[in-house]
Amino acid sequence: MRVGYPEGVPKIAASTVVEHRAQQRASLLAAAEDLLVADGYAALNFGTLAERTGLARPSMYKYFASKDDLVAAVCEEALPPLLARLTTAMDRANSPRDKLVAYVRTQLEMVAEGGHELAATLARASLPPAVRKRIRAVHDQFAPNIEQLLADLGDPRPTLTAAFVQGVINEATRQIHNEPAAETITAAVGFILSGTSARWSRSNALGT
Template structure:
């Protein structure tokens, strides 16, 4: 029987699966989707190649798990950040600050890499669907402020957020970036 590295077999399996997902995220961000192979992922995770197939039937299935895992983590953090924000402006502020903190933690890396990647249509569609769902609280807050076109406004703010996340990626302090980004957003929304 193989050695397990956790108190229970289910915990061991969860750790192994998480290690494969982390390895895939690193490879994806560094080299793109074509480099996410069972051999590369298991080597990066420090596992035997056959163990890959105990968790995922294919590289595509692993990429799907990366997508779901990244958005689940980000959405949970975002929901927590929005818990105490009651009015639309506070929800926009909380969303922007949380999004930049997620960027500082590197949690947007998998989604960003997958959105740039040449993926199968169903995987690309799922990434776009999850991305839209992630941005729904921002769209709702903007709509509550009654701008003329909340979806377009959210799309434009999303572009500003992408630039802000790039600044964070390049080492600018997240709170400083958030303060400047929010000043621009509030000026643009006229509030």
């Protein structure tokens, strides 16, 4: 005679409790990311997540201390693969200039593919400082050092130029769903290359 699970206790699909918890946590993170992208930060809560996953709401606290802990964990899971793709594309480039092109083009290609929705959603949200700190830690750990790249290209003020570059990327991100993606990406790359080249030439001429 088989002994069944008590009512309300989920069956363990994995071979061990540890594996089950890991699978359940991954399922919760995936569902939370879907909800964030579809409905926004304000709409995400443990109640809606419980409805989506079929897990009892009190059980959520076995995995995440709060909604903000959940959101930070989603970013810690989702961002490293995207940043790794960006780093790989830059590593394949042969020169600092080509690395800059890869930095811009790869980010915008991911936007065109739909890989930017989570970041865009959270950029619009009023996140607590602790959550932004955890997201920043992921970015600092995995993101390429664009300022160092610009310094390698001879930029006298790489921090300022990096802000300009990011501004172009941000605007291209906004335009990419309204204009042909390939044209928007090419225009953004060309604008950044021409703008940075002109800036470096002017700085060299002025001796600054």
